Amino acid sequence: MASKTITEAELDQIHAFAVQLGKDAGNLLMEAARSRFSNNNATHDEKHTAQEFTEKDSAVDIVTQTDEDVEAFIKNAINTRYPSHHFIGEETYAKSSQPTRPYLVAPTTPTWVVDPLDGTVNYTHLFPMFCVSIAFLIDGAPVIGVIYAPMLGQLFTACKGRGAWLNETQQLPLVRQPMPRNAPGGCVFSCEWGKDRKDRPDGNLYRKVESFVNMAAEVGGRGGKGGMVHGVRSLGSATLDLAYTAMGSFDIWWEGGCWEWDVAAGVAVLQEAGGLITSANPPEEWATAEIPEAKLGSRLYLAIRPAGPSEGETAREGQERTVKEVWRRVRALDYTRPGA
Amino acid sequence: MASKTITEAELDQIHAFAVQLGKDAGNLLMEAARSRFSNNNATHDEKHTAQEFTEKDSAVDIVTQTDEDVEAFIKNAINTRYPSHHFIGEETYAKSSQPTRPYLVAPTTPTWVVDPLDGTVNYTHLFPMFCVSIAFLIDGAPVIGVIYAPMLGQLFTACKGRGAWLNETQQLPLVRQPMPRNAPGGCVFSCEWGKDRKDRPDGNLYRKVESFVNMAAEVGGRGGKGGMVHGVRSLGSATLDLAYTAMGSFDIWWEGGCWEWDVAAGVAVLQEAGGLITSANPPEEWATAEIPEAKLGSRLYLAIRPAGPSEGETAREGQERTVKEVWRRVRALDYTRPGA
Structure with a gap:
């Protein structure tokens, strides 16, 4: 190991x-x-x-x-x-x-x-x-x-x-439950407004807000993208977002723009608790894509809490199903490494 | 008394x-x-x-x-x-x-x-x-x-x-500072997505989101409404939003739809700490209006943290200036009492 x-x-x-x-x-x-x-x-x-x-x-x-x-x-x-x-x-x-x-x-x-x-x-x-x-x-x-x-x-x-x-x-987690059958329904969704607030058409602020509203809006709304999550939370700390996802309090954390020191310890805690971490940005063929592990340094993260199995679904299957339901609703964000 | x-x-x-x-x-x-x-x-x-x-x-x-x-x-x-x-x-x-x-x-x-x-x-x-x-x-x-x-x-x-x-x-507050000169710049803005997430043109969800984005966007953005607040926070508890405003951690809390049991204790703590509570909904002549005290039961609240005076401005003047800078940027929300 x-x-x-x-x-x-x-x-x-x-x-x-x-x-x-x-x-x-x-x-x-x-x-x-x-x-x-x-x-x-x-x-x-x-x-x-x-x-x-x-x-x-x-x-x-x-x-x-x-x-x-x-x-x-x-x-x-x-x-x-x-x-x-x-x-x-x-x-x-x-x-x-x-x-x-x-x-x-x-x-x-x-x-x-x-x-x-x-x-x-x-x-x-x-x-x-x-x-x-x-x-x-x-x-x-x-x-x-x-x-x-x-x-x-x-x-x-x-x-x-x-x-x-x-x-x-x-x-951790405090409770190990299956992912909700109607995820992202029943899920607490954690997200951050961040510092990149340029009023630019289709800039990160607008892509984030569109994603937040899709996750929040009633089921059937937003052209079928409405996720009606149980709650939307913004704490202002990527590290604590990850810690509360590891705890099971947050079901989903979605964010772009973090540096590795913002997330490295949180990723260790999340993964050891049984959580999943992948990219915030949906791959092109998101519905059928393999779920890659997030690369530290990618600046784009989607975390799913530790889960338990349910009848007919392993914990990992429930988490992957939730990842895809998030990818269905969010916009790709534009964060690169300066000079990269 | x-x-x-x-x-x-x-x-x-x-x-x-x-x-x-x-x-x-x-x-x-x-x-x-x-x-x-x-x-x-x-x-x-x-x-x-x-x-x-x-x-x-x-x-x-x-x-x-x-x-x-x-x-x-x-x-x-x-x-x-x-x-x-x-x-x-x-x-x-x-x-x-x-x-x-x-x-x-x-x-x-x-x-x-x-x-x-x-x-x-x-x-x-x-x-x-x-x-x-x-x-x-x-x-x-x-x-x-x-x-x-x-x-x-x-x-x-x-x-x-x-x-x-x-x-x-x-x-409380932990620190009694003047309101920032460029408020809502420098302010932590606390708000909630709530449960009313109907995908209805100009419904409460859209009015809230428009208000959030105005408060968050860069100064000069959003047709001059951009507030570039220091941070946007959503905790999922109106009571704790008020408690943290009383503490001075949140500068501004803006919300509609609360019932009186959600806010009564928080209002007592906020007011005793020296905070201000008024209506979330801007009056028609918001720039010149008197700042009314929020009516318990109105379901519409805007809270400003306890402040200290600065040179040339009393604490109350700083709070009232902040109220108007919020009213300039937010949409009126539609919450009535059932049957009222």
């Missing part, structure tokens, strides 16, 4: 190290968040002067600093413990001048893929849906995932062959 | 009673949720037979039963302690045959407005964004609000004149 250079016992050690690292990093995020809480007891009587209040602009600066500090903390811990491993972090990468943003420079080297803060907008606004995301990859495949959302007190962990867990005690 | 029949000391007692009731009811919700967790250690090897897995259909039945049981528990506790108070609960009301669904039969009687389970779809799918919502009204105005989301470990409480609190120790 692990590559020949890493034994199962070593993998257990790396896992334990990653879990502790995730907890420590998440606690740093929470400390920095808490330091921004007002301690004043003012009600809305406006007795206070403008100087007592921080503007959002400076909140953004504080958050950027925290993001960089926490990445440095994680990178330093990994370099100290595993100096031979490769490290890819969001902040390090964002500052890189490499125009092609090459992913996984040496995929055969054991690699850490880290987002010190996923859900940055949420964190800036102190909405609890933010987390640290740490993945460990062997031969380019995420085999360990640690996601910690400190303001929610939720820790998601997985190591290949050892199961996926919530707070180290509750195995 | 309290009506002449209820003293401040009595209000404190009612508040303490409501908080304990919210905790107890939330714990009942959590117990019932936990009883649905799988205890098997299966990974995705599909060794298990279909009989071991529950279908979503029966999950819905279990949830309905829990909803009714928790409402009965709350109603019984209130009737025992305060037999002269009026009680309005979602479940009781849903079963009522009164075609006009008259709200507040005797508004001068102290009244409890209760949703035993808000975020029912989330609860069914074991997504943590569900809560119990308990409001106490004097003369038709919510003066106490208790919201408890047990799977998040988040308790929001407020009593008129005593402030709004997270987990009884952290005053």
Whole structure:
């Protein structure tokens, strides 16, 4: 299972190290968040002067600093413990001048893929849906995932062959049910508006919205594409979207534009829980196509929750049926790698 | 502040009673949720037979039963302690045959407005964004609000004149900042797709989507209506949308179709934290209109988070400016009371 250079016992050690690292990093995020809480007891009587209040602009600066500090903390811990491993972090990468943003420079080297803060907008606004995301990859495949959302007190962990867990005690998914017979009916559909909001005819914003409306509209509506999903949710964190899909809370997550640090740990947790991950973009012959596993780095993802079998259908068959019902309703998105 | 029949000391007692009731009811919700967790250690090897897995259909039945049981528990506790108070609960009301669904039969009687389970779809799918919502009204105005989301470990409480609190120790909002100068830019916009998904030209689904896209699209887009909000969020719980607006995490919440038990406790928490609540539907002369306070029962709500003043603008002025920037971009929704 692990590559020949890493034994199962070593993998257990790396896992334990990653879990502790995730907890420590998440606690740093929470400390920095808490330091921004007002301690004043003012009600809305406006007795206070403008100087007592921080503007959002400076909140953004504080958050950027925290993001960089926490990445440095994680990178330093990994370099100290595993100096031979490769490290890819969001902040390090964002500052890189490499125009092609090459992913996984040496995929055969054991690699850490880290987002010190996923859900940055949420964190800036102190909405609890933010987390640290740490993945460990062997031969380019995420085999360990640690996601910690400190303001929610939720820790998601997985190591290949050892199961996926919530707070180290509750195995994921919480319930293993068959996919609904009328999927995407009965499904909670998770999706994100993202940052690409250009008002361009048939741009990504419009393709997304058309897809959202198809999934949401009543059955029979939208020229037969209406999916009447049970609910539409947008949390603002790709990592937590994947974590809640692994938990079974979300049945379907569909998104484009993510970078690998947004999803690597979530993919590890999802796959270990029994979820399926493939491409957001429907292949040409979607109805008959094989369901390919999503390539990390593709920026286009469709995740289906862990399922149980039903009479006459295996879990995987139910998931694949759901993938096709999503592909039937969504538009292909246009996200490429800069310079690629 | 309290009506002449209820003293401040009595209000404190009612508040303490409501908080304990919210905790107890939330714990009942959590117990019932936990009883649905799988205890098997299966990974995705599909060794298990279909009989071991529950279908979503029966999950819905279990949830309905829990909803009714928790409402009965709350109603019984209130009737025992305060037999002269009026009680309005979602479940009781849903079963009522009164075609006009008259709200507040005797508004001068102290009244409890209760949703035993808000975020029912989330609860069914074991997504943590569900809560119990308990409001106490004097003369038709919510003066106490208790919201408890047990799977998040988040308790929001407020009593008129005593402030709004997270987990009884952290005053809300977490930070009191001025509204962004370019609002709705810089704002987190919370909205819901709801259950009304008819594929009808210019129906509520299309009016909502048009409004969402206006708020989301780049500045200058959508014929000048593009708001380029910082993020768009959909949680699937009106009560928690209001709680997070009171917390300051969401800057704007815009929604139609809610019933009073969906919002009464949230309105109490929001207002006590210093937030503003008005109508989702823009008045005809929206640019110059007075900002009316939302009427409980109107089914149309626009909430703005608690704000701080900036140089040259009071907190209220910043909130009102934001209301108008939302009204500029949203369509009026069509929600009436059945039989009204």
